[in-house]
Structures are given as structure tokens and as C-alpha cells.
Amino acid sequence: MDNMYRIGEFAKRVGRSTSTVRRWEREGRITVRRTASGQRYFTDSDVRRVLHPGFDDSSRRVVVYCRVSSRGQMDALASQVQAMEEFCRGRGLAVDEWVREVGGGMDLKRKQFLALMDAIERGELATVVVAHQDRLARFGFEYLEHVADKHGCEIVVANQESLSPPEEMVQDLLAIVHTFSSRLSGLRRYTKALKHDLTSGGAR
Structure with a gap:
């Protein structure tokens, strides 16, 4: 179901000013909907039509x-x-x-x-x-x-x-541990080299 946006929200989503959106309305370039109380509003479909000119909403697909x-x-x-x-x-x-x-x-x-x-x-x-x-x-x-x-x-x-096989969770958690372990190992090597450089510099 499409979300509803007031003119300011719609303008922000399409990267334009509210005055530009009002001009589009006057020129008939966009369809304007109104609530029962007469308030102007736009939908996600309107956003897509502006961002992707010529795009047909009915062609949107269902993917598994x-x-x-x-x-x-x-x-x-x-x-x-x-x-x-x-x-x-x-x-x-x-x-x-x-x-x-x-x-x-x-x-x-x-x-x-x-x-x-x-x-x-x-x-x-x-x-x-x-x-x-x-x-x-x-x-x-x-x-x-x-x-x-x-x-x-x-x-x-x-x-x-x-x-969602539980063994996959184990594999992914092991991957996380391995990644951080590698980073820590690299950090230790860097720290050791840094200390060595500082010591050598101090000796000079």
C-alpha cells in the first residue's frame, strides 16, 4: 500500500522545492490528489513517476x-x-x-x-x-x-x-569471530611495530 505525503514531504523525496511541485501542478505535469477536506497529497507511485519518468507501476514484479x-x-x-x-x-x-x-x-x-x-x-x-x-x-x-x-x-x-538452518548461524558467528580476531592480530602487530619505532627513535 502506498504511503501518503503532503507537498513538503513529496518535494523532499523527489529532490525539488515546493514551489516547483506547485508549478508542475499548474502545468498539469503531475496528478494531484486531495483528501475529503481538500488537502493536497501525493503517494509513492507519484514519487516513482517523477524519479523514473515513463515507469509503469503495473509492471512492478513479485520476486521470491x-x-x-x-x-x-x-x-x-x-x-x-x-x-x-x-x-x-x-x-x-x-x-x-x-x-x-x-x-x-x-x-x-x-x-x-x-x-x-x-x-x-x-x-x-x-x-x-x-x-x-x-x-x-x-x-x-x-x-x-x-x-x-x-x-x-x-x-x-x-x-x-x-x-533457517541453525548451523548457518554458527558459521556466520564463526565468521564474525574470525574477522575480529584477524583485526586484533593486525592491531597487535601494528602496536608492536609502533613501539619498536618509538624506542628506536628515542635511542637516536
């Missing part, structure tokens, strides 16, 4: 995104897809595209994930369906949801815990 962490989980990926097919059928969602990806939940540079987010930001997607929040990302789901909402896309979470 399925992910597992490793190649060894391909059976789990197939089960995830099957479960999502049943979920979408039950919700009466007509799916335009199925995205399958193998990659860790901590990796935000996944090729298919980035393509999905780019499509959301271009206003091309109406709905993204996932089995569980961590299928998109292990952390930061609320921010991704905020970005999607800002561009008129709804993220539907089936919330099927069984499709």
Missing part, C-alpha cells in the same frame, strides 16, 4: 528470494523453494521471478542480493518474499525493510524457522 550458505545445502535450497511455492500459493501471490542464491548471510556483496536491492531502489519490485529474515541478511533486516518500504516494495516474511 531463496538462499543457502553453501553448495552442500542444495537439498535444503530445493526444500526452501518448494515451501515458498506452497506459501505463495496459499497467499494467492503470483510470482514473476524466483531467485536462488548460494552465499553466507553475512556477505552483503552477494551478486543476486545486490541485483535484488538495485531493482528495489529502481522501483521495479512490488513484493519480495523470503522464508525468514536471515535469508536476506543475517543482520540489518530492519534497514533493508526500510529501504524497500521507501521505494514502495513490501518484504513478506514467511517466518519458517525450519528453513
Whole structure:
């Protein structure tokens, strides 16, 4: 469902001044809606039409995104897809595209994930369906949801815990520990070298 914006909010979202928006209205370049009390308002659809001229709202797609962490989980990926097919059928969602990806939940540079987010930001997607929040990302789901909402896309979470393998959580946590451990190790080496340079400088 589209959000409603007053003229000032709408102008900020499209990067224009309120006077420019009023001029567009006078020139008939934009459609202006009014509430029962006569107040002017705009919607997410109006924002997309300004930011993406010629864009047809009716062409926005429904995408299901399925992910597992490793190649060894391909059976789990197939089960995830099957479960999502049943979920979408039950919700009466007509799916335009199925995205399958193998990659860790901590990796935000996944090729298919980035393509999905780019499509959301271009206003091309109406709905993204996932089995569980961590299928998109292990952390930061609320921010991704905020970005999607800002561009008129709804993220539907089936919330099927069984499709979020616990061993993936362990793998991701180990990845975090490894990352910080490496950074600490590098910091210790840097500190040791710095102390050596300072000592050598003092000796001179």
C-alpha cells in the first residue's frame, strides 16, 4: 500500500522545492490528489513517476528470494523453494521471478542480493518474499525493510524457522569471530611495530 505525503514531504523525496511541485501542478505535469477536506497529497507511485519518468507501476514484479550458505545445502535450497511455492500459493501471490542464491548471510556483496536491492531502489519490485529474515541478511533486516518500504516494495516474511538452518548461524558467528580476531592480530602487530619505532627513535 502506498504511503501518503503532503507537498513538503513529496518535494523532499523527489529532490525539488515546493514551489516547483506547485508549478508542475499548474502545468498539469503531475496528478494531484486531495483528501475529503481538500488537502493536497501525493503517494509513492507519484514519487516513482517523477524519479523514473515513463515507469509503469503495473509492471512492478513479485520476486521470491531463496538462499543457502553453501553448495552442500542444495537439498535444503530445493526444500526452501518448494515451501515458498506452497506459501505463495496459499497467499494467492503470483510470482514473476524466483531467485536462488548460494552465499553466507553475512556477505552483503552477494551478486543476486545486490541485483535484488538495485531493482528495489529502481522501483521495479512490488513484493519480495523470503522464508525468514536471515535469508536476506543475517543482520540489518530492519534497514533493508526500510529501504524497500521507501521505494514502495513490501518484504513478506514467511517466518519458517525450519528453513533457517541453525548451523548457518554458527558459521556466520564463526565468521564474525574470525574477522575480529584477524583485526586484533593486525592491531597487535601494528602496536608492536609502533613501539619498536618509538624506542628506536628515542635511542637516536
